[in-house]
Amino acid sequence: MSGATLGTDDRSRLLLGTVLVVVALAVVSTTIFDLPVAAILTVGFVERALQAASPIALAAIGGLYAEKSGVFNIGLEGFMIFGAVAAATFTFLLGGDAPSQTTLWLGILGATLVCGLLSVAFAVLLVRYQANQIVAGLAVWFIGLGFGPFTAVLLWGNRNSPGLASMNSVTVPGLSEIPVLGSVLFDTSPLVWLAGVLAVAAWVVLFRTKYGYWVQAAGENPEALDTAGIDVTRIRYAAVIFSGLMAGLGGAVLMAHAGSFTGTGDTMVNGRGWIAIVAYLFGNYNPIGAALAALLFGGLDMLQIQFQTAGIELPNRLVNLFPYVAVVVVLTVWGSTRMPSSVGEHYESEE
């Protein structure tokens, strides 16, 4: 590559510069336009941002594992659509119009398993039949955009499901009394907790266990891993299936927070799978970093409600675009993070 590539030092300086500019702009705009910051940064906002971030974080962790192992799973968006529609389907079939919380949990579990199965087929195409990873990933999205609403029309005669059930908050007695932290952490959807715990667990497994090292080696240096007697193909299968499973779980969580499935337009997933890819790039392939990046996008996604309650007149349609614009800005400023060196390379053992 030519002079456009920046050194690591340049890049971190650039990042620091951007952060400073953003902070300065924020300070200037709040003083000039008299933005009610306190009315925007409320406890409720943090709670909503965490809920909005959970599906993105889950999908991002999955995608990160696949890419670490050397396979670019660009189909996260599609798997999220399948997860959302499958969760709604199971919840509806098991619980009808008024499903209980248990049914909703079963729906989430069922959706995750279905997406696991679908990603087995996807992994076979990618790993065994060496499909073009970019094109096949796009295809998963198109298939989801078709079969997701198809299932909804089949079940409910409409691209959207009726209102099913949304996940209730779990209140921890005592701890929820703590100011601010209490209601953000101890009086919230258990799925937010699930995402947080999985992010930490994914970090531990990836960086502190031998399985994690195998995943990393499959992407960085498959020959060495093969020489060490570990089956590269098997690691990659596991990582791709895990990524589909996690994206499916992400879609299911999205459905469970919303309480129904929406299949109009680009469906309720609406680009979150793509944002998940940017989240793990931005998080520099670190599960916890990816989850924090997801929180950033979740926060931007929820700004609209804050603006409304703070009395700022901005058209919803434009405020809704903030996360997408943020993604473009992040990619432009952050540029390419260092991908694992063997991503996209098909590996064939010498045996």
Added chain:
Amino acid sequence: MSDADSSPARDLLDRAADRVLDLTVLERLAIAAASTVLALLIGLVVVAAAGYDPAQFLRFVFVGSFGDAGATARTLKFTTILTLTGVAVAIAFRAGVFNIGVQGQFVVGGFTTVVTILWLAPVFPTGTVGGVLLMVFGTLAAVVAAGAYGALPGILKAYADANEIITTIMLNFVAVGVVGYLVEGAFRGEGNRAPNTERLPEYVSLPRIVYDNPDFSILGFAVALLVVALVAVVMARTTVGYDMVTSGYQQAAATFSGVDAERTIVTTMTFSGMVAGVAGAVFAIMIQGYYSDPAGVGTYGFDAIAVSLLAANNPLGVVPASLLFGGLDSAASYISINSDVPVQLIDGIVGLVVLFVAAPELFRMAAKRTGLGGADR
């Protein structure tokens, strides 16, 4: 192994292009046909599993696409737009740039056409001459606007290394959101209940010849074919086109032979966006006659990816491929009226075609196992 200073993403593209170019024309045709048949078969299984009659569904697919003159005109209407968006995708994919943003560029182009024509109409004469002039200026405006909207992710990729797959997808959402906002508010026609712009004047339309369909003119299809020919010539006979194709085939070789990689990426994206702009203009003038909320204008820019892949990203191959997908779209509108099968199935089938086209190895191994076709490589 790749050398230290080339990015893995680019290597990936190089290898993908290598593999595509490895295939012979005959093999490509066989893979395209096999992918389509396999996708349709899966579609029929789903139809049967959902409790409908697959034989009737299959009959509806044929009757609804080419059954009579009306169906054929409807098919050609979809084919016209898919040919243009398909060529736009093919230009980029050929050059190894993944422009997934044709949908957004198509929307920006179409909206610009309508706004330009409405704005210029009062200063132009009415009647045929004025109509033709307005259509020309409307289309030129679309080409400029959509070209610029395509150039943006190109510049971000070339000079900031921002992955174009993701930026173009994000810019699709942005285009739909912003144009939707404008159509709802500032540009909504006076007294319109629906979020639509004013209608274009009567005389700004393509004549109905051969087929009597208010949404299709054979002239629109002719424009599409003309653009295909133009793009094919540019890609095969000019230096700019040569640079694009070599960049797509072998980045390292292209750079070595003096191609400015960054500038080629920007040129490619701009060119691709410009063609998407023509698609938007033809859609706005020939089909809609006004502009509505782009969330509902159809996914021509996405289906174009399937079209281009099926055509192995060859501009000429795009025509038969878009005839196939145009037929499927046309069948979908027929099926939605005449049967209970949810039409979203057709979108799913299109996705399956893309999935299978991505995995030529699947068919090669299958052919080897069954001893068919003698594809013994």
